[in-house]
Amino acid sequence: MARTGLFWFTNDLRLHDNPALQRAVASVDSLVCVYVLESRSVSPSSYSAPTMGQPRYQFLRQSLLELQRDLQKLGQKLFVVQGSAASILPSLVRAVEATDVFRSRHAGWYENRDWDYTRTKCADCAFHTIDSHTLFDLDALPFDLAELPATFTRFRKQIESATPSAPIMPLSYLPPPARFRSAVQLPTLRLLGSVDVAASQFQGGEAAALAQLESYFSADLPANYKQVRNALAGWDNSTKFSPWLANGNLSVRELVSRLRRFEQEVTHNDSTYWIYFELLWREFFQWHAHQHGVRLFSVQGVKRISPVTSFYPERYQKWIAGNTPYSLVNACMRELSATGYLSNRGRQIVASCFVNELGIDWRYGAAYFEQVLLDYDVASNWGNWQYLAGVGADVQPKRHFNLEKQAATFDPDGAYIARWQGNQNLLPLDSVDAADWPV
Numbered sequence: 001m002a003r004t005g006l007f008w009f010t011n012d013l014r015l016h017d018n019p020a021l022q023r024a025v026a027s028v029d030s031l032v033c034v035y036v037l038e039s040r041s042v043s044p045s046s047y048s049a050p051t052m053g054q055p056r057y058q059f060l061r062q063s064l065l066e067l068q069r070d071l072q073k074l075g076q077k078l079f080v081v082q083g084s085a086a087s088i089l090p091s092l093v094r095a096v097e098a099t100d101v102f103r104s105r106h107a108g109w110y111e112n113r114d115w116d117y118t119r120t121k122c123a124d125c126a127f128h129t130i131d132s133h134t135l136f137d138l139d140a141l142p143f144d145l146a147e148l149p150a151t152f153t154r155f156r157k158q159i160e161s162a163t164p165s166a167p168i169m170p171l172s173y174l175p176p177p178a179r180f181r182s183a184v185q186l187p188t189l190r191l192l193g194s195v196d197v198a199a200s201q202f203q204g205g206e207a208a209a210l211a212q213l214e215s216y217f218s219a220d221l222p223a224n225y226k227q228v229r230n231a232l233a234g235w236d237n238s239t240k241f242s243p244w245l246a247n248g249n250l251s252v253r254e255l256v257s258r259l260r261r262f263e264q265e266v267t268h269n270d271s272t273y274w275i276y277f278e279l280l281w282r283e284f285f286q287w288h289a290h291q292h293g294v295r296l297f298s299v300q301g302v303k304r305i306s307p308v309t310s311f312y313p314e315r316y317q318k319w320i321a322g323n324t325p326y327s328l329v330n331a332c333m334r335e336l337s338a339t340g341y342l343s344n345r346g347r348q349i350v351a352s353c354f355v356n357e358l359g360i361d362w363r364y365g366a367a368y369f370e371q372v373l374l375d376y377d378v379a380s381n382w383g384n385w386q387y388l389a390g391v392g393a394d395v396q397p398k399r400h401f402n403l404e405k406q407a408a409t410f411d412p413d414g415a416y417i418a419r420w421q422g423n424q425n426l427l428p429l430d431s432v433d434a435a436d437w438p439v
């Protein structure tokens with residue numbers, strides 16, 4: 001019997017080292033490829049703003065347009081559809097009479113819910129989940145997921161000596177497009193309209209991802225990473241791979257393979273080790289998210305403790321706009337909203353301020369990051385926020401950064417604060433006191 005496949009693209013928008021797509025290619029005679037842009041990502045609801053801001057949408061749009069072109073070169077087609085995966089996937093399965101459905105394993109709670117729902121609606125189909133977003137396959141981890149170490153250090157010690165999966169060859173063949181046996185309404189998204197956002201150093205898509213990989217490793221930068229990685233600014237001070245990793249334009253296995261080549265051909269030192277160390281943080285948060293599911297978004301976190309916290313709309317707005325009394329925090333927040341990127345140090349500083357000085361429920365900070373970060377990744381974002389807020393994968397209580405000390409250490413001459421005008425509009429946190437009297 002001829003087999004027909006449906007491939008659901010999510011955060012694996014590439015042809016190089018895509019084991020999930022490879023599995024589909026090896027298993028079916030014809031294929032339909034789809035990407036679903038969830039409506040909640042781009043349309044405001046009565047309760048919330050869209051979860052994806054315009055700069056992230058722009059990056060995604062560039063990635064999808066390129067993937068569409070690359071698939072076309074191999075005789076395939078990518079349907080980019082706006083709506084809900086839970087209703088679109090079952091309709092597509094029926095319309096092409098799919099025998100098999102494929103996807104990369106995803107840490108997102110909604111994505112997994114929609115996948116499970118589709119399975120229940122298409123009981124005659126075979127469903128395949130393949131690891132494309134992580135260094136290791138689930139079944140290659142040296143422990144069961146339920147036994148995942150609760151902290152990064154314990155995780156690292158157990159996994160560091162294991163070898164991650166090697167990348168596979170880029171695909172040069174795809175099965176032809178599946179025939180539609182019945183009509184289906186696909187709310188196709190027009191990706192071609194331009195988006196009005198400032199020009200960015202980050203360009204979505206596999207070509208730009210691989211160009212950054214080559215550019216970073218063909219200079220001396222990896223040999224000095226550890227000394228400069230904490231800098232607040234500077235393109236070359238960290239790898240800048242995160243937006244491409246988050247969208248899957250870049251495979252983390254391909255990245256590690258390039259790192260190993262650099263270590264063989266150029267040098268193997270503390271800095272090259274440290275790049276791998278950071279990628280293990282990413283790996284840890286991925287499996288941590290898989291393990292904890294919906295707990296990743298709960299105020300008590302995975303530790304199940306209730307932080308003393310509230311929501312102060314005025315403080316929240318001032319944090320977002322960069323109008324708090326803390327110039328370093330303001331500079332970071334302005335960089336974030338202008339570029340969609342912030343250094344790891346900057347993220348830690350503004351998150352600590354949010355939780356400690358502002359006393360706001362950490363989930364609002366995480367939700368804002370989700371909206372604006374180009375490199376938004378469900379596992380890394382919510383995992384790091386929980387960690388900072390003291391409800392996550394950390395034996396310590398919440399982390400509190402001394403803002404003056406951070407400024408003195410990481411911006412001693414004030415150049416970063418001046419660059420982002422962090423000293424402008426330093427406003428008190430509250431304009432009224434607890435009894436609503438003007439302060």
Ligand SMILES: Cc1cc2nc3c(=O)[nH]c(=O)nc-3n(C[C@H](O)[C@H](O)[C@H](O)COP(=O)(O)OP(=O)(O)OC[C@H]3O[C@@H](n4cnc5c(N)ncnc54)[C@H](O)[C@@H]3O)c2cc1C
Nearest residue numbers: 238239240241242278279282344347375376377380381384
């Ligand atoms: C509150 C907060 C929220 C964050 N949200 C995200 C997010 O949504 N998406 C995201 O990719 N990273 C997130 N990070 C982690 C980190 O800040 C970024 O990965 C990093 O700044 C990206 O820049 P880079 O690629 O130059 O990193 P590099 O310093 O060059 O690190 C190399 C890679 O290692 C990984 N990495 C480094 N640090 C971490 C970390 N702490 N956690 C997980 N992975 C890490 C990333 O994939 C990164 O690309 C967050 C950190 C904090 C404190």
